[in-house]
Amino acid sequence: MEGVLRMLLISDTDLHKARRVVMHRLHHENKRWSFLFGGQEDFYQWVMSVANEGVAIALDDSENFDPTRGDLIHWFYLKARKVAFREIRQEMRFRKSQKSVAEATLPPEEDVFAHFLLSDELVDILTEITEEQKQALALVYLIGFNHAQAAQILKKQRNAIDALIFRAKKKSREVYCRKMAGSVPSRPLSTTKRGLPQPRSSLSSDPEGPNGRETQQLGEAIDG
Amino acid sequence: MDEENKVSKTERELWSALDRAVFGRNSPDLLKGTIEAMKSQLDRERSSLGRYLESLRRQLELSPEEMALRIGVKLSVWKDWESDFGTPSREEMESLLRTMRWEGRYFERILWKLWDDAKRFRLKRLTTFRSEFLAARGVSSEAGIAWQSVGPEIQKKIVAWGHAHGHAFPVHLTEFLASLETDEEKEAWIEDVLGSIP
Numbered sequence: 001m002e003g004v005l006r007m008l009l010i011s012d013t014d015l016h017k018a019r020r021v022v023m024h025r026l027h028h029e030n031k032r033w034s035f036l037f038g039g040q041e042d043f044y045q046w047v048m049s050v051a052n053e054g055v056a057i058a059l060d061d062s063e064n065f066d067p068t069r070g071d072l073i074h075w076f077y078l079k080a081r082k083v084a085f086r087e088i089r090q091e092m093r094f095r096k097s098q099k100s101v102a103e104a105t106l107p108p109e110e111d112v113f114a115h116f117l118l119s120d121e122l123v124d125i126l127t128e129i130t131e132e133q134k135q136a137l138a139l140v141y142l143i144g145f146n147h148a149q150a151a152q153i154l155k156k157q158r159n160a161i162d163a164l165i166f167r168a169k170k171k172s173r174e175v176y177c178r179k180m181a182g183s184v185p186s187r188p189l190s191t192t193k194r195g196l197p198q199p200r201s202s203l204s205s206d207p208e209g210p211n212g213r214e215t216q217q218l219g220e221a222i223d224g
Numbered sequence: 225m226d227e228e229n230k231v232s233k234t235e236r237e238l239w240s241a242l243d244r245a246v247f248g249r250n251s252p253d254l255l256k257g258t259i260e261a262m263k264s265q266l267d268r269e270r271s272s273l274g275r276y277l278e279s280l281r282r283q284l285e286l287s288p289e290e291m292a293l294r295i296g297v298k299l300s301v302w303k304d305w306e307s308d309f310g311t312p313s314r315e316e317m318e319s320l321l322r323t324m325r326w327e328g329r330y331f332e333r334i335l336w337k338l339w340d341d342a343k344r345f346r347l348k349r350l351t352t353f354r355s356e357f358l359a360a361r362g363v364s365s366e367a368g369i370a371w372q373s374v375g376p377e378i379q380k381k382i383v384a385w386g387h388a389h390g391h392a393f394p395v396h397l398t399e400f401l402a403s404l405e406t407d408e409e410k411e412a413w414i415e416d417v418l419g420s421i422p
Contacts, residue, residue: 014258015265017246019283042325048283049329059266062259067252072259074231074239083330120232134241142238154245 015055017153021073021143022080023051028144030084036091050087054080113169114141122172124179129168136164272345273338274308280324280331281306295323308349309373311342346374347417351401351410371397378417385417 027047034043058065058079065075116122117137126134132154139150140161147161154161231239243249247258269279281291292302297316304310312320317339321327326335338345353370371379371394379394386393391400404410 013262013265014247015262015269016282018262021242021246038325045325045329049326049331052283053330056266056270059259059263062263065259067255070236071239071243072255073243073246118232118235118238120234123232123234126234126237131241131244134238135245138238138242139245142235142242 018073018076019051019055021139021153022055022077023047024145024149025077025143026050026080026084030088033088033091036088036095046087050084051080054083057083111141113172116176117141117172122175125168125172125175128175129171130164133164133168133171136161137168140165270334270338272308273311273335273342274306276334276338278306295320308342308346310375311339311346343378344414344418347378347414348410350374351404351414353398353401381417 027044030047034040037043037046055076058076061079065072070078118141129137135154136150139145139153140147145153147165148158151158151161243255247255249255249258269275281288284291286294288302288306289299292299295302296319301310305312317335321332321335324331326332350370350373374382382397383393385391386397386400391397393400404413
């Protein structure tokens with residue numbers, strides 16, 4: 001996805017931005033299927049094609065879009081995801097007929113913070129973080145942009161995004177601690193099977209933290 | 225929303241935040257305007273081969289120079305394609321699709337359809353040049369551009385059609401085009417000229 005930033009400078013229409021976001025999300029969540037489409041270049045072209053088709057289908061069918069039932073960008077994504085499923089199924093069928101499906105599925109990459117966030121474990125933070133923090137979280141953890149790419153979309157400096165994400169994570173840590181203290185008062189965080197990821201260690205006030213090295217590694221993996 | 229599309233509360237909230245980040249708004253009334261603007265951008269892209277090629281190049285974050293280099297054509301050729309002053313041959317289209325790995329993809333369907341319509345598009349564009357408009361902007365150069373925009377193959381056919389109907393084209397082409405007042409008349413003329421193209 002190199003060059004994304006340049007693209008955003010070249011074309012800043014809503015259509016291009018919507019495609020870019022949908023493309024990135026599809027690229028992020030379908031990496032494990034990339035082997036079906038040959039090399040990385042072929043996979044990128046496939047994602048671009050699916051995003052274009054999905055957005056075109058959505059716009060051609062725009063009279064059926066009901067803004068009270070969901071968001072526009074999400075609707076584009078759902079249309080594109082449907083196209084992606086269809087094409088992956090076709091490729092899988094073809095592969096099976098070619099008896100070459102053995103190289104199949106790598107487990108999807110899982111981001112621990114994204115897992116906690118998107119599974120409603122941290123739903124309470126939504127009322128406690130700013131709109132900008134929410135937008136930054138959405139671009140990074142929902143779509144999979146890195147901080148520099150998110151900065152381009154939000155027309156901010158990279159370090160501003162670092163700070164927004166850092167503060168949102170810090171808030172989520174507080175919320176999580178409150179929640180744990182409320183539900184299981186005597187249970188220390190370090191005994192949980194999957195501890196809450198810490199903010200980037202260099203920014204953290206307590207890099208070794210209660211979970212020590214394990215949590216630090218977890219935090220670095222997420223921030224990476 | 226369908227059962228399979230259900231999302232968590234957090235995710236729903238983040239999608240809304242994303243809408244505001246991308247479109248700058250997400251109130252239903254304002255989004256209608258956004259959708260209309262996007263549809264019009266999409267229609268424009270899909271209105272000609274050149275416009276679609278330009279859109280794909282931009283999505284790939286390539287300059288015209290980089291794109292021309294990548295598919296192995298001269299920069300001037302690529303620019304002609306993008307501006308619909310030139311149309312790739314069938315072999316060039318096949319090579320483009322192969323090199324860009326667009327074979328079998330959505331782009332291939334759209335590109336071939338637009339390629340089939342390329343001559344019609346260029347002729348139709350020619351009919352939109354108006355003599356008074358040309359006069360206001362300097363007749364000779366604008367008329368020359370209009371004439372060049374259809375390419376040598378269609379030029380021959382227009383000249384042949386003119387001979388058959390008593391017109392000295394391209395000298396009197398702008399006057400003739402100005403006489404085509406309605407869309408029906410223009411379409412009929414385009415059909416007539418295209419009908420003589422093998």
